[in-house]
Amino acid sequence: MKKWVPIILIALFPTFCQAQFPDAFLGEWKGKLSWMVPGKETREFAMSLEVKKKDSVNTYNWFIKYGDNKTDIRPYTLKLIDTAKQQWAIDEDNGIILDNYVAGNCLQGSFTVMNNTIVNNYCVESGKMRVEFFTIRLTDKKTSGKGTADSPSVDSYRMAGYQYGLLEKVR
DSSP: OTTHHHHHHHHHHHHHHSOOTTGGGOEEEEEEEEEEOTTSOOEEEEEEEEEEEOSSTTEEEEEEEESTTOOEEEEEEEEEEETTTTEEEEEOSSSOEEEEEEETTEEEEEEEETTEEEEEEEEEETTEEEEEEEEEEEEEEEEESOSSSSSOOEEEEEEEEEEEEEEEEOO
């Protein structure tokens, strides 16, 4: 058994050394975001995300930029809300605060605006950040099932769009 301990520790070493949220997210990330809408051609545009510590504890700048001309800039604030729940909030600094939760090395959340629910997912894996947005149209609902214990009523919704990007850390 003693000879297995060093082998196990060596195998697990990369896992222990990888930075976890929020440290793994710090820096500036850039790449392309693909936007897929059913029945339309895929559109692609530039995206960058800068995550930087602020002076306050557990508070970070969360700056998103869309497009090459950098005119669509969203200067948000990321704040820790509840350590036990791994709950964070993206504060848009305009009265809108979006709850997000950490699962593994991913920051995930969902919100509803103008009859669309958007599910966001930011994950750092192998030194790259995967960004995903799922858009669900709430007005296009289909209900099935019998409404019984054996066959409960189930609502399904149209996927209005999906955005995917793989961002590289530039600094």
